[in-house]
Amino acid sequence: MSDLDSDFDEEECNTEMEEIDCQFANNTNFNICIKVDDLDKVIMDNKVIIKCDFDCYCYSDNPRTSEYFICKKEKNITNRDLINCLIENKFDTQCNHCFLEKFEIISPTEVTPWFGS
Numbered sequence: 217m218s219d220l221d222s223d224f225d226e227e228e229c230n231t232e233m234e235e236i237d238c239q240f241a242n243n244t245n246f247n248i249c250i251k252v253d254d255l256d257k258v259i260m261d262n263k264v265i266i267k268c269d270f271d272c273y274c275y276s277d278n279p280r281t282s283e284y285f286i287c288k289k290e291k292n293i294t295n296r297d298l299i300n301c302l303i304e305n306k307f308d309t310q311c312n313h314c315f316l317e318k319f320e321i322i323s324p325t326e327v328t329p330w331f332g333s
């Protein structure tokens with residue numbers, strides 16, 4: 217089993233982003249940098265809270281409260297479902313960090329999106 221996440225390649229991401237842009241055409245608030253192959257990777261069972269923290273330097277002088285979104289499905293919540301949930305809720309980091317790199321599982325019921333710049 218290889219761990220492709222560890223050697224993150226920016227150029228590869230750019231190519232993938234075009235493909236991703238087509239798949240999430242109605243998303244304009246953030247850039248999705250998750251690999252196409254990982255979109256249908258199952259992250260959680262049937263319900264998950266997406267916890268969005270704004271703890272980057274952009275908000276150091278002007279703190280922003282964390283936001284929570286609930287993503288529900290009969291079973292097998294994937295990266296794609298989580299992304300669609302953020303899009304449906306018109307999620308916007310409104311800062312320099314608008315490149316969604318991954319969702320990290322932070323508890324049995326919660327994930328958090330990782331945004332880079």
Ligand SMILES: [Zn+2]
Nearest residue numbers: 272274311313
């Ligand atoms: Zn930021």
